[in-house]
Amino acid sequence: MISKKLKEEISRPSAIRAMFEKGAQLKKVYGEDGVFDFSLGNPNLPPPEKVNQTIISLSRENRPLMHGYMQNAGYEDVRQKIAEKLNESSNTKFEKGGIIITSGAAAGLNVVFKAILDEGDEVLTVAPFFVEYRAYVGNSQGKLIAVNAQPDTFLFSAEKIEQAITEKTKAIILNSPNNPSGAVYSDALLKNLADVLIKHEEKTGRAIYVVSDEPYRELIYDDTKLPVFADIFKNAITVYSFSKSLSLAGERIGYIAVSPSADDYSALNDALILCNRTLGFVNAPALFQRVIAECLNETVDTKSYKSKRDKLHSHITNLGFECFLPKGAFYLFPKSPIADDISFCNDYAVKYNILAAPGAGFGFPGYFRLAYCVSDKTIELSLPAFEKLAREFFK
Numbered sequence: 023m024i025s026k027k028l029k030e031e032i033s034r035p036s037a038i039r040a041m042f043e044k045g046a047q048l049k050k051v052y053g054e055d056g057v058f059d060f061s062l063g064n065p066n067l068p069p070p071e072k073v074n075q076t077i078i079s080l081s082r083e084n085r086p087l088m089h090g091y092m093q094n095a096g097y098e099d100v101r102q103k104i105a106e107k108l109n110e111s112s113n114t115k116f117e118k119g120g121i122i123i124t125s126g127a128a129a130g131l132n133v134v135f136k137a138i139l140d141e142g143d144e145v146l147t148v149a150p151f152f153v154e155y156r157a158y159v160g161n162s163q164g165k166l167i168a169v170n171a172q173p174d175t176f177l178f179s180a181e182k183i184e185q186a187i188t189e190k191t192k193a194i195i196l197n198s199p200n201n202p203s204g205a206v207y208s209d210a211l212l213k214n215l216a217d218v219l220i221k222h223e224e225k226t227g228r229a230i231y232v233v234s235d236e237p238y239r240e241l242i243y244d245d246t247k248l249p250v251f252a253d254i255f256k257n258a259i260t261v262y263s264f265s266k267s268l269s270l271a272g273e274r275i276g277y278i279a280v281s282p283s284a285d286d287y288s289a290l291n292d293a294l295i296l297c298n299r300t301l302g303f304v305n306a307p308a309l310f311q312r313v314i315a316e317c318l319n320e321t322v323d324t325k326s327y328k329s330k331r332d333k334l335h336s337h338i339t340n341l342g343f344e345c346f347l348p349k350g351a352f353y354l355f356p357k358s359p360i361a362d363d364i365s366f367c368n369d370y371a372v373k374y375n376i377l378a379a380p381g382a383g384f385g386f387p388g389y390f391r392l393a394y395c396v397s398d399k400t401i402e403l404s405l406p407a408f409e410k411l412a413r414e415f416f417k
């Protein structure tokens with residue numbers, strides 16, 4: 023018999039799962055080219071050539087314990103290289119002791135929450151947010167509390183976050199560039215929040231960790247500047263992933279970087295390393311630790327994502343959809359032409375074989391998400407389908 027909690031969770035209808043199943047059915051009928059699947063953020067670009075070459079040359083090496091267990095935090099030389107890479111673009115001096123290599127950002131976030139949360143602790147975030155945050159926080163008996171972003175810019179207000187802080191608030195998780203909105207938080211906005219947190223700590227003696235979830239760090243457009251969280255927040259814990267920057271989503275590789283100024287720095291690192299082990303990850307994949315160590319200066323062709331963004335954004339806004347121009351990541355988050363975004367995706371978009379994810383799944387109803395990390399051909403073929411869809415709502 024499965025647990026009562028899981029029984030309840032698996033029986034809850036999931037709009038995204040329903041969309042996935044609908045997509046599989048439609049593909050059987052119309053073929054891959056006849057279905058425009060913008061529902062999943064699975065990066066379509068190939069990894070940089072250096073990644074492929076490194077995999078090939080490493081796989082020919084035959085050093086002892088090449089694929090064996092290692093320290094739970096990962097290879098020391100790789101942690102050192104990551105710290106050095108981070109230090110090239112920050113004022114913070116990261117140390118290898120504060121770098122824990124993880125099985126992607128998903129594992130990194132679970133490890134962080136396990137290490138810092140006591141039962142009932144609250145974690146603030148800004149809606150819309152990555153759908154899994156609620157589960158990750160819940161896995162460590164915490165509670166996710168969402169504060170809505172402004173709907174026109176998807177930026178947060180530091181005052182609203184201040185109002186949501188309680189004595190149980192242990193952390194704030196922010197994601198910039200944001201999934202699903204594509205918003206990027208400016209230096210000035212983050213500094214407003216840092217002031218709130220300093221004031222809070224002075225008043226109550228309680229520090230709040232700021233978890234910066236950064237899988238889209240390199241995917242930024244139009245000369246947008248991405249501030250370094252660790253330079254702004256004393257208690258920054260950065261969680262990174264190579265899933266998007268190197269298109270390695272299935273290989274499960276990323277890291278946690280703890281700011282040396284963070285409260286309880288050394289105990290926190292020990293706790294993170296222990297959780298990496300006891301949550302069952304043990305260590306991040308050996309081969310891919312070595313691969314990323316050689317490819318820290320590489321990224322996928324981000325210009326290609328920008329051109330996909332521009333094409334789809336200009337098409338749908340010309341048709342009448344209201345949509346913020348994202349500054350990063352690979353999603354559009356347009357306003358649903360009807361209030362019920364779930365019905366819009368399931369009853370309207372699907373009619374034209376367009377698969378989109380309803381905003382309700384990201385804690386932000388009334389919008390829908392299009393993941394444009396798909397082939398140029400899919401985007402091109404989808405344009406007439408968007409025209410037909412738009413005709414239902416706009417004259």
Ligand SMILES: Cc1ncc(COP(=O)(O)O)c(C=O)c1O
Nearest residue numbers: 126127128152197201235263265
């Ligand atoms: C905002 C955000 N955080 C974390 C993750 C998890 O990424 P990873 O593949 O590194 O586990 C994703 C994946 O899409 C994401 O969008």
